[in-house]
Amino acid sequence: MHVTRGFTGRPRVPNSGLPPGQYDAGDDWPVLSAEVTPELAPADWTFTVDGLVAEPRTWSWDEAHALPASAYEGDIHCVTSWSKFGVRFGGVSLDAFLDLVRPAPQATHAVAYSHTGYTANLPLADLTGGRAWIVWEYGDEPLPAEHGGPARLLVPHLYFWKSAKWIAGLRLLDHDEPGFWEQNGYHHRGNPWEEQRYSGD
Amino acid sequence: MTGTFTPPTRFAVPGRIAVDNDTATTWQRATLTEIRRETPRAATFRFAVPGWRGHVPGQHVMLRLTAEDGYTAQRHYSIASPPDDVGHIELTLDHVEGGEVSGWFHAVAEPGDQVEVRGPNSGFFAWTGDRPALLVGAGSGVVPLMSMVRHHRARSLSVPLRLLVSARGPEELIYASEYGSETTPVFTRSAPPGVPVGRLSAAQVAALVADAPDGGWEAYVCGSNGFAEHASRLLVEAGQPVDRIRIERFG
Ligand SMILES: Cc1cc2nc3c(=O)[nH]c(=O)nc-3n(C[C@H](O)[C@H](O)[C@H](O)COP(=O)(O)OP(=O)(O)OC[C@H]3O[C@@H](n4cnc5c(N)ncnc54)[C@H](O)[C@@H]3O)c2cc1C
Numbered sequence: 060m061h062v063t064r065g066f067t068g069r070p071r072v073p074n075s076g077l078p079p080g081q082y083d084a085g086d087d088w089p090v091l092s093a094e095v096t097p098e099l100a101p102a103d104w105t106f107t108v109d110g111l112v113a114e115p116r117t118w119s120w121d122e123a124h125a126l127p128a129s130a131y132e133g134d135i136h137c138v139t140s141w142s143k144f145g146v147r148f149g150g151v152s153l154d155a156f157l158d159l160v161r162p163a164p165q166a167t168h169a170v171a172y173s174h175t176g177y178t179a180n181l182p183l184a185d186l187t188g189g190r191a192w193i194v195w196e197y198g199d200e201p202l203p204a205e206h207g208g209p210a211r212l213l214v215p216h217l218y219f220w221k222s223a224k225w226i227a228g229l230r231l232l233d234h235d236e237p238g239f240w241e242q243n244g245y246h247h248r249g250n251p252w253e254e255q256r257y258s259g260d
Numbered sequence: 261m262t263g264t265f266t267p268p269t270r271f272a273v274p275g276r277i278a279v280d281n282d283t284a285t286t287w288q289r290a291t292l293t294e295i296r297r298e299t300p301r302a303a304t305f306r307f308a309v310p311g312w313r314g315h316v317p318g319q320h321v322m323l324r325l326t327a328e329d330g331y332t333a334q335r336h337y338s339i340a341s342p343p344d345d346v347g348h349i350e351l352t353l354d355h356v357e358g359g360e361v362s363g364w365f366h367a368v369a370e371p372g373d374q375v376e377v378r379g380p381n382s383g384f385f386a387w388t389g390d391r392p393a394l395l396v397g398a399g400s401g402v403v404p405l406m407s408m409v410r411h412h413r414a415r416s417l418s419v420p421l422r423l424l425v426s427a428r429g430p431e432e433l434i435y436a437s438e439y440g441s442e443t444t445p446v447f448t449r450s451a452p453p454g455v456p457v458g459r460l461s462a463a464q465v466a467a468l469v470a471d472a473p474d475g476g477w478e479a480y481v482c483g484s485n486g487f488a489e490h491a492s493r494l495l496v497e498a499g500q501p502v503d504r505i506r507i508e509r510f511g
Contacts, residue, residue, distance in 0.1 A: 061289060063325040063375055065368040068333055069360055080334050082360070089511035090485040093384055095492040095502045110265075139511065140334050172267035176503070205489065230265050243383045244284045256322075257381065259285040 076134060077142055078251035084141035090205045091139055093239075097175050097225055101209045104174070106156070106193060107228035113161035117228075120209070123193065126151045131192055131215055136251040138218040148202075148213050150194030153186050166231040170238060171212050173225040178238035180247065181214065181221055183231065190216055193226060218249035218256070283313050287324065287376040290349070292369055298434045302400060304340060304352045305365060309377065314343050316386035317407035318480065318508075321349065321379035325364055335361045338404035338482070338508070339380065342411040349377070352434060354400040385508045387480065389417045394468055394477035394500075396460070396491045398426035399434075401483025404508060406435050408480070409442065420473045426460050426487065444468075460487075462494050469498035476501070482508040 069082075077083060101120040109115035118126075129152040136142045162183065169186060172178045185191065192213040195202050202208035207224030214221045220240045241247055246255035254260060290307035297303050317339075324334040341350035355366040387393055387408045395405040402425045412421045423443040427433040429450035439445070446464065451457045469477070479500050481491045488509045495505055 060326055060330060061374060061376055062328050063364070064373050066325045066327050066333075066364050068325070068327045068331045071329075071331060080332060082333065087511075089509075090488075091509050091511065093507055095496055095505050095507065096489060097502075139336055141511070170265045170267075172265075176267050178265075178267060205485065227267065232265065236265055239384075244381055257284040257378075259282070 076144065078136055079254050080256075081136055081140055081142040081251065084143050087141070088143060088206065089137065089139070089141055091137060091220075092177075092205075092224060094175055094177065096205050098204070099174055099209060099225055101195075104209045105228075106210070106226060108156055108160045108231070109228065110169070110231035111163040111166035111233060112231055113163065114159070116156075116160050118156070123151060123156075123210075124195075126155045129155070129192060131194070131213055133215055135215050135219055135222075138220060138245065138249065138251075138256050142251075147198055148192065148194040149196030149199075150192045150210065150213070152189060153191040153193060153212075154189060156193065157187060162231055165233045168232045168235045169229045170232065170236055171221070171223040171229050172227055173223050174227040175225055177223055177225070179212075179221045179223050180236050180238045180241055181217070182235070182248065185214060185217060185221075185248075186229070190214065216250070218246075218251055220245065221249055284379060284381050287378050288312070290323075290375050290377045292371050292373045292375070293348075294371060295369065298352060299432050301432065302352055302354050302434050303366065304350050305369065306341075306348060306350045307375075307377070308348055310347055312347055312349060314346070315339055315349070315380035315407075316383070316388055317342060317411045318386040318404045319380035319382055320385075320404065320508075321351070321377045322381060323351070323361070324376040324378075325361055326376070333360050336381075338407070340403045340406050340410075342407055342414045344411070344414050352400060352403045352406075385480065385482075385506050387411075387478070389415060389419060391478045392420040392473045392475065393422075394472075394479045394495075395421070395423040396425075396465070396479065396481045396495070397423070398460075398483035398487040398491075399432075401481075401487065401508070401510060402434055404482055405480060406438070409438075412442075413440075422468055422471075422477075424460065424464065424468065426483070460491060460494065462497060465491070465494040466498040469495065469500050476504065479505045480508075481505060483510065485509045485511070
């Protein structure tokens with residue numbers, strides 16, 4: 060540790076719920092994406108799960124909305140070091156999609172990909188058991204396009220680059236395959252509580 | 261199932277520059293050697309980083325400040341200096357009202373102070389100088405683009421390079437004295453006599469996109485999210501392919 064002369068920082072909040080190295084962005088919701096925000100209409104949105112599954116399948120907007128609704132209420136954490144408390148997203152649990160396609164026993168990982176071609180890798184265990192969603196509402200409003208609308212993946216227990224915006228699908232694999240940021244030096248898993256920011260952390 | 265999975269859609273922003281995992285994960289001591297005022301709100305902080313293994317223009321670092329009780333704050337900052345400035349990096353920081361890290365830099369920092377950096381990080385916004393580049397930035401978003409311009413100049417590269425830089429007024433234009441014929445400044449609030457006032461226009465972007473060299477531009481857009489949305493939309497409308505637009509948003 061190297062103390063910075065004259066740096067005191069903001070007042071500390073004990074048990075703030077912040078992972079190490081994060082700060083509370085308050086009402087701000089910074090936008091961080093490397094690409095042009097696509098103009099993707101709900102009618103053109105689809106979500107596919109394939110790869111190592113018994114029955115690959117594609118859902119349209121209406122078909123996905125016919126699945127049981129599920130909401131996430133809690134915190135989110137971005138690797139650029141902001142966190143946001145008490146946010147609410149509405150959509151469908153990823154378990155509802157996976158139950159229908161039936162992952163093969165040898166499936167261990169997934170690549171999430173977007174309608175723009177962005178990719179992020181995830182261990183399958185991080186996507187199941189009520190820990191991941193496909194969401195289309197933020198608060199009670201439609202998810203804004205710059206935040207991934209009409210629909211994005213939500214994996215709130217990992218850094219937010221895993222929660223692929225404009226989600227198009229998941230391909231299940233029997234191995235880990237680095238996605239866009241992981242190929243650009245970021246950690247393969249991205250657990251904020253262990254500060255897994257960069258590859259090698 | 262083996263083999264690399266490629267999404268069925270166009271890969272928007274392929275990464276090109278491999279990031280060195282050692283440098284990306286090791287905190288290094290950086291000693292402040294010089295502070296240069298750029299504008300009333302922005303200053304450049306020059307650091308000696310003896311073990312710095314170099315960067316590609318466009319990359320950024322993670323910077324960490326530590327208080328006596330162990331509390332830390334870390335933020336991303338783009339590198340402004342060119343890679344040939346060996347053993348040194350320069351960062352240019354806006355003074356954000358109430359900002360924890362930029363506030364320390366603007367109110368407390370003096371030459372001799374030490375901070376910690378790790379990086380460089382992120383290869384996707386990097387530009388090695390190999391392809392024609394159309395750079396579009398606003399405010400402190402010009403910082404990583406300036407590293408590219410300086411690199412272009414330092415190496416006397418002949419590959420075409422253009423910079424569109426937006427500022428509120430001439431007094432807020434960072435690096436004003438360094439721009440040459442490659443640069444078109446855009447002033448949104450006040451401008452020198454004879455220069456129009458207004459935000460970056462479709463016509464300005466279209467003129468540059470239309471003037472693309474053989475093989476087309478790689479476009480690099482950097483600034484606030486609002487600016488990035490506006491500029492990237494104008495680029496797309498002017499015919500720049502979406503998969504050849506890279507965006508760095510400062511949050
Ligand atoms: C890839 C990347 C590159 C970047 N490059 C640059 C660059 O080259 N130059 C540059 O200037 N910036 C750059 N930034 C932005 C930079 O990382 C910081 O966000 C910026 O300097 C603000 O940090 P800060 O600590 O000064 O402000 P923060 O403390 O983060 O505050 C930001 C705003 O939030 C308010 N705020 C936050 N928390 C509180 C609180 N608890 N109480 C009251 N108010 C609060 C502040 O008042 C302020 O308005 C970059 C960002 C990214 C992601």
